[in-house]
Amino acid sequence: MSAEVWTWIIVLATFALYLGIGYWARVQETAGFYVAGRGVPPVANGAATAADWMSAASFISMAGLISFLGYDGAVYLMGWTGGYVLLALLLAPYLRKYGKYTVPEFVGDRYYSNVARVVAVIAAIFVSFTYAVPQLRGVGIVLSRYLGVDVATGVWAAVIVTAFIAVIGGMKGITWTQVAQYTVLIIAYLITGIALSNFLTGNPIPQLAFTFSDFAVRLSQLQVELGLKEYVAPFQNLNLLNVFLITLTLMVGTAGLPHVIIRFYTVPKASDARWSAGWALLFIALLYTTAPAVAVFSKYNLLNTLANKTVEEVQGIDWVQKWSKTGLLKLEDKNGDGKYQITAAKDTNEITIDRDIIVLSTPEVAKLSPIVVGLVAAGGLAAALSTAAGLLIVMASAISHDLYTRIINPQASEATKLTIARVVILLVTVLAAPFGINPPAFIAQLVAFAFGLAASTFFPAILLGIFDRRMNTQGAVAGMLVGLVFTATYIVGTNYLGWPRFLFGISPEGIGTVGMLLNFLVAYLVSRATPPPPAEIQKLVDEIRVPKGAGAAAEH
């Protein structure tokens, strides 16, 4: 059977699986809808968090991105993993102990202020929306690349599957489909990673081949010979300051992203939240330590196979034909010498490689069966669908729980609350679709903003809410506003208004760290100049600091 037939079979089978799990996990009460009834075992929550976290971009584009950045690609590898240490040590167990439904809810209650609650609601929706749009689009792109389905049809397929699971099963349905989606995506990624590693290095474990072979050094030398940048040398694309600040912004932003935080509300106990963060990072690390190996092996193989080879030789390779057709690989013998040269200068370069090829071409390069091609497509879809679902429930719960139940109609009956929750998540999912089909051009840059915003608003507000008993509403709100306004101004100014990077040349991707520091500083100064929070809030802080049940802590 051809790769396309296999892809249809595997994609439809996995969609049916997700819908089946969604139906099995349907819920009838708000605790089930918002936090999966707090009955998710730590290991399962770890897998769900890993799927929630790893997006279409992590699965399809990250290894390619790293292969073009060399050492500097470490900003993503460290930045998108190191935040889990902050989450496990500083946030997750305490937020689980607090035991409510959403992130804005903690901010609003801890700072005894509906102003703080509404600021957090707006930030949560904004952060999640900018992140959700590329996920829906990712589904459309994978389906169009592999199956020739129109992108719009692909996006609607994603919307229908996600809406079905989310409306009937809420967080419980999303959680258990994410567990299945993690399984699909990690199997797909590891199969191709292992096959590629075995095919090119003779060692089937990518991490070991990366650590004990000299492929990275050979790639580095090959790149230098071809006039490209040295692969293993630091700071070739980003300077030291930016590598440092982007990594830190991504780490802190990860810990502050609401869709990641709320996953830890679903485990039974506060102590489970700590273990679950460990499992989540272990599951994420399986992909994140394979990606740099795939990046090195695949890039070396591509350059070695294509550069300075004759036109006849190259055109005879079957995967070259295939990827040229998709436009992801462009070959043009500009100087007519019968060979393809790769050069750093654009006008003489004859080989243009789209970074997505690094992952997408691996099944063909390693001569794997057509089944694996279908599996890679299903893996990319699983990564996109799982992340989209996690983001959609954050947006929906911010509206239905934080705005409706907590502010507009606190007296609503359980049945009304649940109906509102279902209707809102359906509306949010459907309304996001047009943006997935035709994403506004600024959305891609806004994803960097999502991390900067999470780092400069949520992270300090939540951290201080737990670790600084004296932090009050004035300090927290002032800190969040200063962090938000500063970070937003710098990102918008340098991206859209043509401002120079006036602050030490800091990239907009790394400015969130500065916003975070300003937030901490302003929050501290303002809180010390204003009255302390009420006694019951200080008691609440003491209670969330210990895992043991409600109220008991203060007696010790």
Add this chain to the structure above:
Amino acid sequence: MSALEAYWKENLSLIRNLLIIWALASYVLGILLAEPLNAIRVFGGPPLGFWIAQQGSIYVFVILIFYYASRMAALDRKYGFED
């Protein structure tokens, strides 16, 4: 000092120590000292600074979280704060 204060103090010092290791692995060895460390190659593999930034630091992060979870489980027991 109450049990809660003693528990919290021990927790804070554990967090501080683990975050020092977290920062050493990523920011100091993986970034600030990446260039000099790249002069070293272990087992014929890639240069050390590059390897730490793209591989080793991630292993350290995973170990740190599991270590923290197990130490906190012991601390919860010691003070009778288990959930």
